Amino acid sequence: MIELKNVTRRFGQTVAVDHIDLTVETGEVCVLVGSSGCGKSTTLRMINRLLPTSSGEIQVDGEDIAGMDLQRLRLNMGYAIQGTGLFPHWTVARNIALVPRLLKWPKARIQARVSELLEMLDMDPARFAGAYPQQLSGGQAQRVGVARALAADPNILLMDEPFGALDAITRENLQLEMLRLQRQLKKTTVFVTHDIDEALRLATRIAVMDQGRIIQHDTPENILRRPASDFVENLVGRQDRGLKLMALRPVRDLMTPHDKPHPAEPGADGLKEDDSLRLALSVMLWQDLQQVAVFDHLGNETGVLLRQRLIEGGV
């Protein structure tokens, strides 16, 4: 658990972070969102002591970080940033192995860990371990940045706009990958973005910041349904809130299950239980369907989603 208590950071006359309180529970993803200059990165950098606080206290699992050995603190916190910060003259494997090497892990263990992480991030170790950063696409480099942050299995992940420089499709793919990884690894994560859709998709809870303060700290659903101020309402967008709420919920929530799942016909069209209601709506509108079959991850048809049900219960 990470707790910020009445934390302030000034740069000269500028108050970058202004008396904030924030608790990030173990295993949750807290996304800091807000416009440029509102204090997101400064907040993140105080958590791993890249920046000292001007006042207030930050605790990790109940211990004040100000008194902790810096190496011990940082080894417990993976850090991934926009533009990756990979060393260009080091191979992918060496970049990922940065912290395990510092920890003097045996060579074989490091190699195994590098391969494991590359596979986990859908990159073939045989192809990529020996590659150099300039031989990677933006999305691949960002994956390596995430692998490096995870290398020594820290309890905490700090991510500062890690997907900020990527095109929309790569970005969405990496967001989905991050959700998949998070389900598996359950790291306590603080993630900075200025993109509200990214925040809604990834967060357990979102902290909306403005001018160094936290304006609202709540679940994505509550941020959408009950924005605390006009500022938050404008940030989430007044008009398309319905679709954004649908994007948060899986088809599973509204489907009508069959009594007995049965194997799908070869080539049958349909939705997956994990697909969002927003995608379901899009498919139904585009194909002018009144209902769509729903499949589980094994390819069995487990039910149907009715258009009427979706319209009535989607938001």
Ligand SMILES: Nc1ncnc2c1ncn2[C@@H]1O[C@H](COP(=O)(O)OP(=O)(O)OP(=O)(O)O)[C@@H](O)[C@H]1O
């Ligand atoms: N090293 C620094 N020296 C002086 N002022 C700084 C420094 N770092 C940040 N600031 C100021 O503190 C405020 C908050 O900056 P911060 O980088 O935390 O914002 P941010 O929300 O992360 O913005 P962005 O989304 O643009 O990265 C800004 O006004 C910024 O100009």
